[in-house]
Amino acid sequence: MLAMDNVNNCLAMLLGERGNEFVEVLTSIIHIERYRCVSASLLRNICQHARPELKEADLKELSYCLRQVLEIILVADGPELDIFIGLSSEISKIAPGDFNRELDDDHIKDKFVKRLVEALNANAEPSAQCPGIRRVVLEQAITMMEHDSRYTNCFIDSRMEDALSMVEETASEAENYGLFLGDVGLMEAREPLSSLVARAKQQLAAYRSSH
Incomplete structure (x- = not known):
């Protein structure tokens, strides 16, 4: 702590x-x-x-x-x-x-990408057990896509866009926090969850428009 x-x-x-x-x-x-x-x-x-x-x-x-x-x-x-x-x-x-x-x-590139998308789909609603999991998945995915477009293609193949839409529709105020005590947010994260979703969508859209 x-x-x-x-x-x-x-x-x-x-x-x-x-x-x-x-x-x-x-x-x-x-x-x-x-x-x-x-x-x-x-x-x-x-x-x-x-x-x-x-x-x-x-x-x-x-x-x-x-x-x-x-x-x-x-x-x-x-x-x-x-x-x-x-x-x-x-x-x-x-x-x-x-x-x-x-x-x-x-x-394990494809397996890893698929695992990240599965983690989003498995948390279709914000989870009291893991209130920050959707945030860390998005941060990891964005870092990967920003560094190497091969990952963007893998995320597209794994239907990341559908998972992002689901997160966007079910985002909670608690997910704007980066520090929790149990499921209670204590400290706001530097970037809101909605911004992470938007950045991930932009990466996918940019790849589609250039290929």
């Missing part, structure tokens, strides 16, 4: 006495099922709020754990899926080349 949307706390963890080992420790315990959600949540917030302080060694550790993160997303559900998509989204912003290579090398 201390790291959630708090720049100073993220920096304190990263720059503390053992800060040079902090990211390495967190990426190593992602492989331990009991601790992996806590680890992924902390890593996500460090990537989000302390990105300028991440060293080359930290970036390498994040890239090393990326395959495990993607594999978990393909099989996870509920809050775990929410947390790990949030982490993969942040890693894809920091290291887009490594993210693309993992999807290509393991031949």
Whole structure:
């Protein structure tokens, strides 16, 4: 909870006495099922709020754990899926080349895109259990489409436009928050959900008009 949307706390963890080992420790315990959600949540917030302080060694550790993160997303559900998509989204912003290579090398690009669309369709209504899941899926999809148009084509094939229309029609005020206590929004996100939907639709429309 201390790291959630708090720049100073993220920096304190990263720059503390053992800060040079902090990211390495967190990426190593992602492989331990009991601790992996806590680890992924902390890593996500460090990537989000302390990105300028991440060293080359930290970036390498994040890239090393990326395959495990993607594999978990393909099989996870509920809050775990929410947390790990949030982490993969942040890693894809920091290291887009490594993210693309993992999807290509393991031949899971189509599976991953389909999993994101499935996550939207599975949450046809805002979920009290995972109030932020539709937001993290949209953030991940937008980052992918902005970086590489191949992903846009995959999203079109997976009927992303239908899923976006559903999100647009059922969006709730709570989904404009990025920090929750249970299902209660505590801190508004930087960008409303409606804006994310619009950006994703623009990416799909731009691809269609140019192909």
